[in-house]
Amino acid sequence: MRIGVITYPGTLDDRDAQRAIRLAGGTPVPLWHADDDLKKVDAVVLPGGFSYGDYLRCGAIAAKAPATKEVIKKAQQGLPVLGICNGFQVLVESHLLPGGLIRNEHQHFICRDQKLRVENNQTAWTNLFEKGEEIVIPLKNGEGGYIATEDTIKMLEEENRVVFRYLELNPNGSMNDIAGLTNERGNVVGLMPHPEHAVEPGFGPDTAVATRSGIDGLKFFQSALKALVNS
Amino acid sequence: MPKIIVEIMPKQDLLDPQGKAVANALVRGGNKDISGVRIGKRIELHFDREVTKKDIEEAKKQAKEFLSNDVIEDVVAVTVEN
Numbered sequence: 001m002r003i004g005v006i007t008y009p010g011t012l013d014d015r016d017a018q019r020a021i022r023l024a025g026g027t028p029v030p031l032w033h034a035d036d037d038l039k040k041v042d043a044v045v046l047p048g049g050f051s052y053g054d055y056l057r058c059g060a061i062a063a064k065a066p067a068t069k070e071v072i073k074k075a076q077q078g079l080p081v082l083g084i085c086n087g088f089q090v091l092v093e094s095h096l097l098p099g100g101l102i103r104n105e106h107q108h109f110i111c112r113d114q115k116l117r118v119e120n121n122q123t124a125w126t127n128l129f130e131k132g133e134e135i136v137i138p139l140k141n142g143e144g145g146y147i148a149t150e151d152t153i154k155m156l157e158e159e160n161r162v163v164f165r166y167l168e169l170n171p172n173g174s175m176n177d178i179a180g181l182t183n184e185r186g187n188v189v190g191l192m193p194h195p196e197h198a199v200e201p202g203f204g205p206d207t208a209v210a211t212r213s214g215i216d217g218l219k220f221f222q223s224a225l226k227a228l229v230n231s
Numbered sequence: 232m233p234k235i236i237v238e239i240m241p242k243q244d245l246l247d248p249q250g251k252a253v254a255n256a257l258v259r260g261g262n263k264d265i266s267g268v269r270i271g272k273r274i275e276l277h278f279d280r281e282v283t284k285k286d287i288e289e290a291k292k293q294a295k296e297f298l299s300n301d302v303i304e305d306v307v308a309v310t311v312e313n
Contacts (some may be wrong), residue, residue, distance in 0.1 A: 147302065
């Protein structure tokens with residue numbers, strides 16, 4: 001299974017995303033923002049970073065890139081797409097997911113191992129989690145405060161489209177402690193925290209068992225591979 | 232130079248952290264009567280010819296769909312300087 005990872009100017013975590021896909025058992029395929037050829041990949045990851053230097057608004061210019069336009073088209077046909085951090089911002093700016101992301105309420109960049117609850121395990125990227133499972137993966141953002149209109153929040157909650165919720169601490173002032181969302185079909189998922197940084201023992205968050213042993217992020221990528229095999 | 236000027240402001244009911252930080256600094260600096268600051272954007276679209284009605288329509292469309300995000304911002308003015 002081939003999972004594409006788009007690199008925009010200013011992307012940081014494309015290599016980490018590629019590594020996560022490899023460790024999960026997939027084949028990572030590097031994709032370039034200016035190229036509208038998605039190389040027949042089976043899924044796409046929009047990685048974290050600061051695409052186009054966060055000019056205009058985070059993710060706004062990346063949403064107009066030739067590669068992103070193809071992703072939007074294919075996502076509407078069911079292609080699994082995961083947007084991480086800046087990738088989540090790109091999904092929101094592309095209108096594949098509703099709402100917006102604004103500067104953290106406390107105005108500071110924040111970097112921490114973040115506990116989350118998996119609220120929806122019926123998506124292409126979360127099907128290997130238990131519903132209600134608690135996981136810990138790194139979070140690092142300056143503009144991660146999720147906002148939407150009252151009607152949108154109500155719709156997201158009623159349709160079970162909040163996929164991840166912050167636990168113990170809301171790190172950025174997101175409404176309803178929302179950390180991640182999915183679209184109606186469940187193939188597109190966006191979240192602020194970084195699963196690709198918690199995929200290999202020795203390099204993840206600390207756990208009760210051992211320091212840096214947390215690999216809760218691996219299941220995101222394994223879930224996509226499972227979804228692809230079953231489709 | 233002929234230009235179209237698009238002005239964008241963060242929505243009224245949203246916290247504007249940048250404006251808040253600037254307001255704090257102004258008040259600290261002795262401007263006790265300033266009760267708030269909000270910071271928006273002015274975007275100039277330049278032309279090498281006169282701006283047409285069609286250009287303005289397109290600029291309004293781009294202002295709404297690309298230059299601003301209507302979840303967090305309002306386009307407050309689109310004006311022309313020919």
